[in-house]
Amino acid sequence: MSAPNQIPARKATLVGAVAVLMWGLLAALTVSLRAVPPFQLLAMAFTVAFLVGSLCLLVVGGPRRLRVFAQPASFWLLAATGLFAYHALYFVALRLAPAAEANLINYLWPLLVVVLAALAPGGERLRASQVAGALLGLAGTALLIAGGDEPGTAGSGSFWGYAAALACALVWSSYSVLNRRFAEVPSDAIIGVCGIVALLGAATHALFEPATIRPDGAEWLAVVALGVGPLGLAFLAWDYGTKHGELPLLGTLAYGAPLLSTLLLVALGLARPTVQLAAACALVVGGAWVATRQARGAGR
Numbered sequence: 001m002s003a004p005n006q007i008p009a010r011k012a013t014l015v016g017a018v019a020v021l022m023w024g025l026l027a028a029l030t031v032s033l034r035a036v037p038p039f040q041l042l043a044m045a046f047t048v049a050f051l052v053g054s055l056c057l058l059v060v061g062g063p064r065r066l067r068v069f070a071q072p073a074s075f076w077l078l079a080a081t082g083l084f085a086y087h088a089l090y091f092v093a094l095r096l097a098p099a100a101e102a103n104l105i106n107y108l109w110p111l112l113v114v115v116l117a118a119l120a121p122g123g124e125r126l127r128a129s130q131v132a133g134a135l136l137g138l139a140g141t142a143l144l145i146a147g148g149d150e151p152g153t154a155g156s157g158s159f160w161g162y163a164a165a166l167a168c169a170l171v172w173s174s175y176s177v178l179n180r181r182f183a184e185v186p187s188d189a190i191i192g193v194c195g196i197v198a199l200l201g202a203a204t205h206a207l208f209e210p211a212t213i214r215p216d217g218a219e220w221l222a223v224v225a226l227g228v229g230p231l232g233l234a235f236l237a238w239d240y241g242t243k244h245g246e247l248p249l250l251g252t253l254a255y256g257a258p259l260l261s262t263l264l265l266v267a268l269g270l271a272r273p274t275v276q277l278a279a280a281c282a283l284v285v286g287g288a289w290v291a292t293r294q295a296r297g298a299g300r
Contacts, residue, residue, distance in 0.1 A: 009246055016241015017253045022234035024260030027103040029226045030094050031270045033219055037209040038091035041223070042084070042201030044215075046194045048227025049235075053191030069192040075182045079193040082175030083235070084200045089164045089171065097161025100262050100271035101144040104284055105165035107261075110254035111137045111287050112173030117247040120177050133290040140283030141166065143276060176251075179242045187239040194232070255285050 033041055057065040093102040115130050144162070205212070215223060241250050262281055265271035 008244060011245075012241050012243070013245035013250050013253070014241075015237050016245050016250045017256075019234040019238035019241065020254045020257045021260070022229045022237075023254075023257045024264065025225070026090075026230040027094065027099060027261040028264045028268055028270060029222050029230065030091060031099045031265065032222050033215070033226070034095065036213045036215060036219070036223075037205060037211065038095060039088065039201050039205035039209055040212060041091055041226075042087055043198050043205055044201075044223050045227040045231045046083075046087075046198035046201060048224055049232035050191060050195035050198055052228055052232060053188075053194060053236075057188060057191065065188075068186050068188045071185050071189050071192075072182075075185050075189070076193065076196065078175065078178055078182070079190065080196040080200070082171060082179075083193055084197045086168055086171045086175070087197070087231070088201070088204070089168045093161045093164035093168060095161070097158045097165065098271065100265050100277055101280070102161050102165040103261055103265065104258055104277075104280055105141050105144060105162055106168040107255070107258035107284060108137050108141060108166070108169035109173040109176070110251040110257075111284075112169055113176050113251035113254070114248050116173055116177045117251065120180075129290055133287040136287035136290060137284050138287075140280040140287065143280045143283065173251075176238070176242045177247065179239065180247070183243040185243075187236050187243070190235045190239045194235070252289075255289075259285060 030041070036044070054066070057068070090106060093106065096102075111134055115134055118127070118130060258281065262271070262277070266273045271277070
């Protein structure tokens with residue numbers, strides 16, 4: 001009797017996986033815009049996401065479609081805080097620490113989604129395989145932090161960059177699990193959240209960043225691509241997937257993003273291919289495989 005409910009959940013999980021593919025581009029686009037202050041970039045990219053998303057709502061459903069923004073205050077608080085805090089920390093992490101290493105530490109969040117989903121009320125009991133997977137992921141993170149700097153340069157900059165990346169993982173995994181409480185809120189409401197995040201980014205930029213950088217032609221294209229893809233459509237897809245899909249499976253599929261993004265950084269010359277980077281990537285991704293192995297086997 002459960003089959004009819006499984007089909008929508010699988011479809012929602014696949015929709016969420018689309019976000020994972022888009023997020024594979026996030027690190028490369030962000031690093032290509034390193035000259036832009038992080039909070040300015042936050043404001044610009046989320047403004048693009050809000051404007052493009054709102055235009056789509058108007059074209060599809062007219063002004064009435066904007067009523068989707070009438071949602072509970074608790075939803076706005078969670079979503080705006082989650083999106084703003086995560087991306088602020090992510091942009092800072094990629095400024096202060098080596099891009100590939102910081103990006104991999106950030107991608108502990110899919111593993112944390114699997115673990116937190118098990119610990120959440122109504123979730124399954126935390127299994128030994130999930131604990132083992134978490135330890136493998138942490139080992140990969142420790143490997144990156146221990147040897148990510150050149151000899152004699154392990155200063156506070158990289159340390160705080162790694163700390164920001166780890167905070168990213170904690171923020172986004174917590175948001176992804178808590179977001180299920182608002183399953184009745186349409187995913188289109190995330191477009192409005194993008195507008196709030198853009199305003200928060202602009203205010204923070206004005207208060208704390210002394211200079212405003214005007215992007216050139218190629219950089220504007222990267223800003224637009226960032227706002228439409230990884231910071232736009234990706235969030236609609238992820239919101240739908242986390243609310244209606246299978247969270248443990250979605251967390252597992254999300255481990256395609258660090259592989260894709262790390263390979264892309266190396267291919268574009270934005271990161272150096274090293275044995276340490278490959279080993280850390282194997283530990284982080286292997287942790288996800290171990291954490292979900294028992295669940296996949298039980299489903300056969």
